[in-house]
Amino acid sequence: MLEAAARLxxxxxxxxxxxxxxxAAAGVGKGTLFRRFGDKSGLxxxxxxxxxxxxxxxxxxxxxPLGPGAPADERLTAFIDAYFDYxxxxxxxxxxxxxxxxxxxxxxxxxxxxxxxxAILLGATPDPEQTAHALLASLAAxxxxxxxxxxxxxxxxxxxLRLAHAAMPCPSP
Amino acid sequence: MLEAAARLxxxxxxxxxxxxxxxAAAGVGKGTLFRRFGDKSGLxxxxxxxxxxxxxxxxxxxxxPLGPGAPADERLTAFIDAYFDYxxxxxxxxxxxxxxxxxxxxxxxxxxxxxxxxAILLGATPDPEQTAHALLASLAAxxxxxxxxxxxxxxxxxxxLRLAHAAMPCPSP
DNA sequence: TAGAGAATCGGACTATAGTCCGGTTGTGAC
DNA sequence: GTCACAACCGGACTATAGTCCGATTCTCTA
Numbered sequence: 064m065l066e067a068a069a070r071l072x073x074x075x076x077x078x079x080x081x082x083x084x085x086x087a088a089a090g091v092g093k094g095t096l097f098r099r100f101g102d103k104s105g106l107x108x109x110x111x112x113x114x115x116x117x118x119x120x121x122x123x124x125x126x127x128p129l130g131p132g133a134p135a136d137e138r139l140t141a142f143i144d145a146y147f148d149y150x151x152x153x154x155x156x157x158x159x160x161x162x163x164x165x166x167x168x169x170x171x172x173x174x175x176x177x178x179x180x181x182a183i184l185l186g187a188t189p190d191p192e193q194t195a196h197a198l199l200a201s202l203a204a205x206x207x208x209x210x211x212x213x214x215x216x217x218x219x220x221x222x223x224l225r226l227a228h229a230a231m232p233c234p235s236p
Numbered sequence: 237m238l239e240a241a242a243r244l245x246x247x248x249x250x251x252x253x254x255x256x257x258x259x260a261a262a263g264v265g266k267g268t269l270f271r272r273f274g275d276k277s278g279l280x281x282x283x284x285x286x287x288x289x290x291x292x293x294x295x296x297x298x299x300x301p302l303g304p305g306a307p308a309d310e311r312l313t314a315f316i317d318a319y320f321d322y323x324x325x326x327x328x329x330x331x332x333x334x335x336x337x338x339x340x341x342x343x344x345x346x347x348x349x350x351x352x353x354x355a356i357l358l359g360a361t362p363d364p365e366q367t368a369h370a371l372l373a374s375l376a377a378x379x380x381x382x383x384x385x386x387x388x389x390x391x392x393x394x395x396x397l398r399l400a401h402a403a404m405p406c407p408s409p
Numbered sequence: 410t411a412g413a414g415a416a417t418c419g420g421a422c423t424a425t426a427g428t429c430c431g432g433t434t435g436t437g438a439c
Numbered sequence: 440g441t442c443a444c445a446a447c448c449g450g451a452c453t454a455t456a457g458t459c460c461g462a463t464t465c466t467c468t469a
Contacts, residue, residue, distance in 0.1 A: 078338075081425060092449030097427060158338075163426095165251075165335065169382035193395030196383055200373040209342035210369055222366030229402040254455060265419025270457065336456095 064089040064099070069110055077107065077155040104163030107156050108171055115173050118149055122180055135184045136231045142180065143202070143223050150207060151216065158204035168203065177202075187232045194230050201226065237262040237272070242283055250280065250328040277336030280329050281344055288346050291322055295353055308357045309404050315353065316375070316396050323380060324389065331377035341376065350375075360405045367403050374399065 067089035071080045082103060086096045100106040127133035128141040150157060161168035168174055181195035188194050200206065201223055210219055240262035244253045255276060259269045273279040300306035301314040323330060334341035341347055354368035361367050373379070374396055383392055 082427085083425075086449090093427085093451095094429080094449055095447080098447085102427070162335070162338065165331075166378070166382050168378075189398060190391060190395050193383075193387055193391050194399065196379070196387075197374040197395055197399050200376065200379045201370040203373065203376075203379075205339070205341075206369070206373045206376075209339050210366075214366055214369075218363060218366050222363055222370055225362060226367065226370050226399075226403060230399060255457080256455075259419090266421095266457085267419055267459080268417080271417085275457070 068106055077159045102164055104160045104167045107160035111156055119176055139184045139227050143227055147220055154208055158208055161204050241279055250332045275337055277333045277340045280333035284329055292349055312357045312400050313397055316400055320393055327381055331381055334377050
């Protein structure tokens with residue numbers, strides 16, 4: 064079922080494929096598809112799951128600066144870089160998983176993970192949770208997809224890193 | 237037509253009202269409604285138009301600090317405060333106008349206006365356009381709507397102002 | 410006022426996300 | 440082997456955004 068979805072999405076683009084098509088290609092009924100994944104954003108999330116876990120594992124147990132052991136500002140920079148790579152690689156799929164249902168982005172477990180990680184790295188700021196949400200807002204698939212044609216990958220990445228640096232409290236030497 | 241839409245939206249909430257209902261209440265056919273407004277986000281944008289113009293006029297010609305005449309950082313603070321008020325007042329409607337069509341937020345004229353204004357105020361930073369987009373990302377209706385139950389109005393507002401301040405280049409005295 | 414042409418209207422039509430219920434298949438007890 | 444029960448499956452069904460074309464009305468000219 065996931066294979067069929069992945070193949071169709073790759074061939075025709077995530078937007079252009081209907082759930083009926085996926086069900087037909089997978090040889091199951093629509094009911095089964097929806098019972099398994101909830102909605103289209105759930106299907107997208109399931110397809111991203113494996114890739115997501117790789118990044119999460121690198122953050123929790125991998126080598127620094129992405130993993131533990133480096134100073135917070137370096138870890139934040141590494142996270143933004145890595146997440147931005149992941150985002151660009153799967154932009155259409157992530158966008159679908161974030162926007163199919165209203166508010167989907169903020170409910171799914173992955174967002175909670177990224178948010179918690181960034182908030183911990185920002186621990187020394189006045190309101191780490193709010194600041195983490197604000198930083199992640201600039202990493203929303205919808206936002207990046209809209210800006211990509213206008214600004215290009217390099218300017219967006221540089222801007223994100225600059226903003227993250229500005230949000231960190233200056234580590235007085 | 238706009239009156240009927242405004243009444244229905246106020247009574248039942250923006251999400252719960254279908255375009256069929258609006259057309260029926262306005263005494264016109266669906267075709268007319270869509271020809272006039274394009275889609276549901278266009279209808280929402282039309283309803284917001286008057287309120288939007290008030291804020292835009294205050295920015296262009298009103299008294300400082302929102303209008304011209306104050307230092308850039310004070311104007312930015314005033315803008316975020318005023319826009320956040322406007323956003324909270326019409327959250328559901330703005331959310332509809334931003335999210336009904338994919339990428340709608342970044343295409344509508346109003347976003348261009350806010351972006352240009354913020355970019356001008358950030359003129360002294362390395363990449364004002366990118367930074368303006370990043371700040372406005374935290375003012376997206378979808379984002380604020382998702383954070384409101386978790387953080388509350390005060391924390392969000394304070395965080396926005398803090399981030400804007402951090403993004404400004406320090407005005408050396 | 411009559412008629413031609415243009416602009417506008419309205420509701421039937423299509424496409425798609427998501428729901429629901431009757432049928433089917435697997436499982437365990439006797 | 441067979442019956443009862445449960446879990447699962449699939450496609451018909453609903454709701455809604457958005458399209459399209461025949462019908463209507465408006466306007467301008469003679």
